[in-house]
Amino acid sequence: MFSTDRYRNYPQFGEEHDQLRKLVRDWCRKDLHPNAHAWEAERLFPREVFRQAAQRNLLGIRMPESLGGLGLDWWYTVCYAEEMVNCGLAGLTMALLVQSDMATPVIHEIGDSWHHDTYLKPAIAGQAIAALGITEPDAGSDVAAIKTTARRQGDDYVVNGAKTFITNGTRADFITLAVRTGGAGHEGVSLLMFPTDAKGFRVTRKLEKMGNHCSDTAEIAFEDCRVPVRNLLGNEGEGFYYIMANFGGERLVGALTAIAGAQRILDVTTEWCKTRMAFGKNLMGFQTVRHQLVQLETEIEAGRQLCYRTVDLVVRGDAAWREIAMCKLYCGEVGNKVADRCVQLHGGMGYMDECEVSRVFRDMRLITIGGGTSEIMREILTKVCL
Numbered sequence: 147m148f149s150t151d152r153y154r155n156y157p158q159f160g161e162e163h164d165q166l167r168k169l170v171r172d173w174c175r176k177d178l179h180p181n182a183h184a185w186e187a188e189r190l191f192p193r194e195v196f197r198q199a200a201q202r203n204l205l206g207i208r209m210p211e212s213l214g215g216l217g218l219d220w221w222y223t224v225c226y227a228e229e230m231v232n233c234g235l236a237g238l239t240m241a242l243l244v245q246s247d248m249a250t251p252v253i254h255e256i257g258d259s260w261h262h263d264t265y266l267k268p269a270i271a272g273q274a275i276a277a278l279g280i281t282e283p284d285a286g287s288d289v290a291a292i293k294t295t296a297r298r299q300g301d302d303y304v305v306n307g308a309k310t311f312i313t314n315g316t317r318a319d320f321i322t323l324a325v326r327t328g329g330a331g332h333e334g335v336s337l338l339m340f341p342t343d344a345k346g347f348r349v350t351r352k353l354e355k356m357g358n359h360c361s362d363t364a365e366i367a368f369e370d371c372r373v374p375v376r377n378l379l380g381n382e383g384e385g386f387y388y389i390m391a392n393f394g395g396e397r398l399v400g401a402l403t404a405i406a407g408a409q410r411i412l413d414v415t416t417e418w419c420k421t422r423m424a425f426g427k428n429l430m431g432f433q434t435v436r437h438q439l440v441q442l443e444t445e446i447e448a449g450r451q452l453c454y455r456t457v458d459l460v461v462r463g464d465a466a467w468r469e470i471a472m473c474k475l476y477c478g479e480v481g482n483k484v485a486d487r488c489v490q491l492h493g494g495m496g497y498m499d500e501c502e503v504s505r506v507f508r509d510m511r512l513i514t515i516g517g518g519t520s521e522i523m524r525e526i527l528t529k530v531c532l
């Protein structure tokens with residue numbers, strides 16, 4: 147059930163990567179996976195998990211040691227993201243990746259030492275939960291259409307508006323928040339560090355989802371919330387560009403978890419096919435089944451290689467817009483295809499809640515939507531490639 151030596155033959159990884167993989171895998175196996183059913187049923191995993199992740203130095207892998215991070219490169223993030231799928235809880239993995247790779251890298255990149263001390267260090271230490279607040283009821287793919295305003299009044303911004311589909315939203319201590327400080331369009335967008343204890347902030351409701359049940363997803367509202375001007379991240383009016391740059395990392399870890407999750411469920415399904423009997427032989431005895439399994443294995447490997455090529459570009463500091471959009475598009479679609487075929491190969495059992503592939507099927511559906519849909523990836527590729 148738990149992947150072991152799969153990554154040994156890739157030249158990118160050495161002994162230190164193996165150590166990180168083992169650390170994450172052991173944590174998943176001992177502390178997380180045994181609770182999978184319970185936390186899904188409870189619709190929330192314990193807050194303590196963030197602290198456990200921090201104790202293992204997983205929330206700041208690429209952050210400098212001076213901020214409590216490990217100061218390592220993207221290849222270690224690859225190990226973390228790939229091995230987290232062994233917890234069998236895509237919702238938990240997503241929540242941790244929001245903390246470590248979606249809501250906080252931008253604070254490191256454009257924040258000042260006060261932002262680092264107040265928000266980034268506590269997030270890396272697992273003491274504060276982070277959320278990323280971009281999507282609104284009337285603006286998702288079209289980020290430049292957000293309506294939540296932050297109007298300057300003296301030394302404060304006054305924030306009004308609403309966000310939706312916010313991961314970690316019911317219990318976040320702060321939100322890296324997209325706001326409108328200027329006029330219409332992308333030039334009017336800024337990023338603000340928003341503390342959720344600000345007066346006028348409320349969680350409107352916790353949303354029920356198709357999958358990723360153990361993570362919380364919230365609709366939130368801001369009514370005349372006052373936030374000091376120093377909470378502005380970077381320059382006023384440049385938020386749209388920061389968000390787009392930040393999306394790069396978010397999409398890459400999303401693609402990596404899609405492929406790793408697909409591999410894991412394919413491994414589970416391959417084992418199932420060796421034991422499930424039909425017409426006097428196991429499913430592996432049918433050529434059509436064997437061909438399906440190797441076809442899916444091939445597509446997963448292609449997705450993985452695309453991700454690794456992209457990580458290589460990122461590590462070398464080269465532009466990777468094209469490759470990141472391809473990763474998100476291709477790996478998301480492959481992940482969904484694999485999940486669908488694995489349900490089918492499990493027959494009726496694949497439709498049962500007690501069977502993990504049914505959960506993966508539901509959870510995987512998010513990958514082609516969250517963090518930029520497949521259609522938006524094709525839009526980006528149209529601009530970059532044609």
Ligand SMILES: Cc1cc2nc3c(=O)[nH]c(=O)nc-3n(C[C@H](O)[C@H](O)[C@H](O)COP(=O)(O)OP(=O)(O)OC[C@H]3O[C@@H](n4cnc5c(N)ncnc54)[C@H](O)[C@@H]3O)c2cc1C
Nearest residue numbers: 278279280281285286287311312313515516517518519521
């Ligand atoms: C479980 C979950 C967790 C999430 N977590 C967060 C979070 O933490 N923070 C956050 O800010 N957001 C979060 N999101 C929001 C997510 O990023 C958005 O749902 C996503 O970007 C799509 O936006 P939308 O839902 O408004 O869809 P829409 O933009 O309304 O799109 C609807 C459909 O129209 C298509 N479409 C839109 N524009 C075009 C176009 N130009 N050409 C062709 N087709 C187009 C889309 O591809 C899609 O199929 C989360 C979403 C989910 C479901």
